Amino acid sequence: xxxxxxxxxxxxxxxxxxxxxxxxxxxxxxxxxxxxxxxxxxxxxxxxxxxxxxxxxxxxxxxxxxxxxxxxxxxxxxxxxxxxxxxxxxxxxxxxxxxxxxxxxxxxxxxxxxxxxxxxxxxxxxxxxxxxxxxxxxxxxxxxxxxxxxxxxxxxxxxxxxxxxxxxxxxxxxxxxxxxxxxxxxxxxxxxxxxxxxxxxxxxxxxxxxxxxxxxxxxxxxxxxxxxxxxxxxxxxxxxxxxxxxxxxxxxxxxxxxxxxxxxxxxxxxxxxxxxxxxxxxxxxxxxxxxxxxxxxxxxxxxxxxxxxxxxxxxxxxxxxxxxxxxxxxxxxxxxxxxxxxxxxxxxxxxxxxxxxxxxxxxxxxxxxxxxxxxxxxxxxxxxxxxxxxxxxxxxxxxxxxxxxxxxxxxxxxxxxxxxxxxxx
Numbered sequence: 001x002x003x004x005x006x007x008x009x010x011x012x013x014x015x016x017x018x019x020x021x022x023x024x025x026x027x028x029x030x031x032x033x034x035x036x037x038x039x040x041x042x043x044x045x046x047x048x049x050x051x052x053x054x055x056x057x058x059x060x061x062x063x064x065x066x067x068x069x070x071x072x073x074x075x076x077x078x079x080x081x082x083x084x085x086x087x088x089x090x091x092x093x094x095x096x097x098x099x100x101x102x103x104x105x106x107x108x109x110x111x112x113x114x115x116x117x118x119x120x121x122x123x124x125x126x127x128x129x130x131x132x133x134x135x136x137x138x139x140x141x142x143x144x145x146x147x148x149x150x151x152x153x154x155x156x157x158x159x160x161x162x163x164x165x166x167x168x169x170x171x172x173x174x175x176x177x178x179x180x181x182x183x184x185x186x187x188x189x190x191x192x193x194x195x196x197x198x199x200x201x202x203x204x205x206x207x208x209x210x211x212x213x214x215x216x217x218x219x220x221x222x223x224x225x226x227x228x229x230x231x232x233x234x235x236x237x238x239x240x241x242x243x244x245x246x247x248x249x250x251x252x253x254x255x256x257x258x259x260x261x262x263x264x265x266x267x268x269x270x271x272x273x274x275x276x277x278x279x280x281x282x283x284x285x286x287x288x289x290x291x292x293x294x295x296x297x298x299x300x301x302x303x304x305x306x307x308x309x310x311x312x313x314x315x316x317x318x319x320x321x322x323x324x325x326x327x328x329x330x331x332x333x334x335x336x337x338x339x340x341x342x343x344x345x346x347x348x349x350x351x352x353x354x355x356x357x358x359x360x361x362x363x364x365x366x367x368x369x370x371x372x373x374x375x376x377x378x379x380x381x382x383x384x385x386x387x388x389x390x391x392x393x394x395x396x397x398x399x400x401x402x403x404x405x406x407x408x409x410x411x412x413x414x415x416x417x418x419x420x421x422x423x424x425x
Contacts, residue, residue, distance in 0.1 A: 063114020064269020118325025236396025287333025335362020
C-alpha cells in the first residue's frame, strides 16, 4: 500500500467491509446452528449421552471416512492442509469461486460434526476469505483494497466467534507491518466496520455467544499475582505442546496421504475414537462448554491430567489428520485444564483464577499471536480477572519465546508472522 486512499475510496471500502461483515456473520450463525444440531443428533441422539466404547469408536471412524470422501470428491479438496501452515490467516493463492467457498464450508462442517477436537475458526476461515474475495471481485477492488477486505472478513469471523467487535479488530494488530506504508487507522477501520456488522448480524438473528464463562471473582489478593505467573508458565507450556506435536504426527499422516486421503481420515477417526474413550466426553469437540463441565464435576487430579493429555493429543492429531478446524478453543480448554490441575495441587489457588489465567495463557502459546490471544480472551472474562490473565499471558509468551530459542520447531518457525495476501483470484 504505497499511498493513502482518498475519502471516496475509503468510504467505498467501508461500505464493502460492512457487506462482508454482515455476510460472514450470517454464514457463521448458520454454520454454528447446523453444526450444533448435527453434533447433537450424532453424538447424543444416536449413541447416547454416555456411549459405549464401541459406539464412540465406530462413530468417530465413520465420521473420518465421511471427511475423506468430502476431501476426495469436492472441488478444492478442502484447501490447504491445516498442519502445513499456522496462524490465524490461511495460506494465499489459488482460485476462489462460489463453488469452492461452499465446498470448503462443507469439508469443515463434516470434520467438526464427525467429532474433531477443534474449534470452528479453521473450518470457516476459507469461507470468510472466499466471501471477501468474491465481494472484492464484484466491486472490482484490487490490490491493497482486496487485502483489506480479506482482513475484514477474517476480523468479522473472529468477532462473530467471540461475539465482540474488538476481538475481530485485533487480528490486524500483529500483521500491521504488511501495511506499514498506510496509517494504522486506514488499515483498521475496514476491519472494525466488518467486525461490528458481524456482531450486529448475530444480534439480529438472536444468536447467543458460543462461549459463556460465568466466572465470579469478588476479591483480589496480592498472592494472586504470583499464582497468575505460575499458571501462565505451566498452561503456556501445555498450550505449546499442540504446536510441537502436530509436525511430529504429520510425518505419519503424510505417508498415509500418499496411499489415499480416505486411509488417512478413516484411520484418523479411529484414533480419535480411541482417544475419546480414554479421555471421556469432555475431550470431544471445541472444548466449550466441556471445560465448564470439567470444572463442575470437580474431578480428581489424576483425572484432570488424563483429560489434559488426551485433549492435547486429540487436537494435534485432528490437525495432522486433515480435519479442518482451529486450535484456539481447544488450547483454551487445555490451558484451563492445566490451571485446574494446579488448583488440585495447590488448593489455595482459587479455581476461577487458575482456569481463567490458564485458558488465556495457553491461547497465547498455541496461537502464537499474544495480542490477538489476550484481547480475544478479554471478550470471555470478567474485567476484574483481566489483569491476572494478561500477566499470565505475558509469562506464557516468555515460555513460547524461550522454547523457540532453545529448541526451534522442526521445519522452521511455527509462528512466523502471517501475511495478508489478496492473490486469490
